[in-house]
Amino acid sequence: MESIQEALKRMPTSNNILNQFEKIKEEVLTDKTIQQFIQANPAIEDAELDRNISRLFEFRNERNNCIRCTSLQSCPNLMKGYEPQLYTERNKILIRYNKCHKKTANDERSRQIELIKSLYVPKEILSASFETLHKDNRSRITAIAKAFEFASTANPGETGNGLYFHGQFGVGKTYIMGAVANLLADRNIASMLVYTPDFFRELKSGIHDGSYIEKLEIVKNAPVLILDDLGAETMSSWIRDDILGVILQHRMLEKLPTLYTSNYDFELLEEHLAYSQKGGVEQLKSKRIMERIRHFAEPVYIEGENRRGSM
Structure with missing residues (x-):
């Protein structure tokens, strides 16, 4: 030729x-x-x-x-x-x-979003950064400092310690977690932000076709898991023992950090976990879940006014 x-x-x-x-x-x-x-x-x-x-x-x-x-x-x-x-x-x-x-990361994220629809979060959460966070009271400054320290030093697989942000509705707990997720991404550490009530509902609807098993595995193995608005779900013994308990037990054994946001402090969350739709009170099982949360997540209270729309 x-x-x-x-x-x-x-x-x-x-x-x-x-x-x-x-x-x-x-x-x-x-x-x-x-x-x-x-x-x-x-x-x-x-x-x-x-x-x-x-x-x-x-x-x-x-x-x-x-x-x-x-x-x-x-x-x-x-x-x-x-x-x-x-x-x-x-x-x-x-x-x-x-x-x-870039395409590999985009394809993986698209796959996860398609599989777990509760990952859809407002755009302002996904674009959150520590530079844009309001630091207008002492508890918020403390929370942001602890969040930044975690995002800067987290080492999934080596240490499973996380954070538990609690406070009233709209004080910016989820927005700070968005900043954590973005800083982790800068460090090439994957994280998953899950709106807990929607996630639990989706798992329940996936029982019939078996799809909940794969969804559960993804959440169990996320390098950093952020359970947003824990306590806002309707509690059942199946959610508490077979879902939340299984997730936290696995992550504890694998030393994978879990972070939380909730309107409840530890004591109120323990009460919430003790009750189920059937009206029973199972304090021992609730305490088992709380031991896993207390041992690996530092409670951080955030006070302030409802700032939805301006974080």
Whole structure:
């Protein structure tokens, strides 16, 4: 097979086209990454390089797009979310496309959101950061400091200690947890923020088709789990013992941190967990759950006025 350069020489007005080709060839072959590839594959012949200038040009452009990439949504590559990789097969130059880390993370998050619909949270929570948090009273400053310390030092699998934020409705507990999740993400630590009442309802509805088992496994094994609004659910012995108890027991054994927000302090939450829909009172089982929470989560009270819409 003749090279592109040889084919161009036979075309009318070949001089201009040939000059353009030579310019592209020079740009491609002086690219640092392509030079490294050529040096790593000395068996590649010059004729093979000539035949694949357009392929190498495509590789260089798409790789540069990846270097400048700011978000998956703005990816200009022909295959959005995929980055090129040069390789050889029988001394032939080929390109394969692999998922970039942004697409991998996006696909995993999409899978989890699809599987656990209670992960949907307001956009302002997902965009929360410690820089935007209001620090207007002592308890809030303390809570933010403890949250920042946790997000900066958490080491899932090595220590399972977490936090238990409690206070009145609308004081910003969930918003602070959103800032925790984002700082953890900056450290490449995955977290899962679960609105507890919706999650429990979804698990219950998944009993008939067995889907609740997979959902439960994902929550059990999240590197950092944030159970939002614990205590707002309608309690049943199944939720307490077979769901919450199983989650917390597993996370305790695996040293995976769990954080909580609740309108209840420990004493009121223990009372809530003792009651079930059937009207029974099971204080011993409630105490077992609370022991797992108390031992691994530091209680932090947040006072203040309802600040929904302005965190």
